[in-house]
Amino acid sequence: MRWRDLTSDQQCVLLNAVEDTYLFAVLTECAQGADWPDLMPQVPHLARIVEDMAERGWVVLTRDSEEEGELPIDIPADQVHEILSDPANWWSPDGVRPIAVAATEKGLAVYRSTSFSSSEADHEPGPNDRAVD
Numbered sequence: 597m598r599w600r601d602l603t604s605d606q607q608c609v610l611l612n613a614v615e616d617t618y619l620f621a622v623l624t625e626c627a628q629g630a631d632w633p634d635l636m637p638q639v640p641h642l643a644r645i646v647e648d649m650a651e652r653g654w655v656v657l658t659r660d661s662e663e664e665g666e667l668p669i670d671i672p673a674d675q676v677h678e679i680l681s682d683p684a685n686w687w688s689p690d691g692v693r694p695i696a697v698a699a700t701e702k703g704l705a706v707y708r709s710t711s712f713s714s715s716e717a718d719h720e721p722g723p724n725d726r727a728v729d
Contacts, residue, residue, distance in 0.1 A: 597652075598709045609645045613655045613699040614707050619686045622646070622697060632687055643680035646697055650676050654703035658696045668696060 599607065608626035615621075627638035649655040650673065657676055658668035671679060679685050685695045699707065 597706050599707060600709065602706070605642070606645055606649075609642065609649065609697075610654065610699065610703060610707055613649070613697045613703055616696060616698040618694075618696045619646075619680075623686045635687070636683055639683050639686050640681075642686075647676055647680050649703065652702070653700055654706060655697050655699055658698055660694050660696070668698075671695070 599610075602610065605626055609622055612622045612625060622642060623635050623639065626642055627635045629635045629638070646655065646657075650657065657671040657679060659671055661667060661669055679695060
């Protein structure tokens with residue numbers, strides 16, 4: 597898969613993941629609308645894109661560590677669907693945005709339009725697969 601093969605929504609999500617950003621930023625940058633009532637209906641669509649990318653091993657979801665200065669904590673794959681399905685993880689009125697999306701090496705390869713081997717495509721992403729700027 598190459599960058600040019602992605603839809604504009606997929607490109608937007610992957611670009612945000614390359615920037616290691618919160619789901620809130622994905623929502624505000626990839627959905628149309630200025631206010632939460634306009635953005636909320638688009639959460640399921642963006643959630644499907646993020647979930648598909650996670651299943652492909654292109655992105656991982658992380659949660660902020662409770663200890664200041666500690667690295668984010670990877671969210672287990674079996675929790676991704678539930679987390680993405682909850683609009684509260686995309687936006688909250690008190691400004692808390694605990695869930696982030698980060699590109700893996702495979703996600704960076706798609707972003708850069710380079711290829712990866714089929715054995716890498718079958719590899720389950722782990723904590724060492726998260727992209728580092």
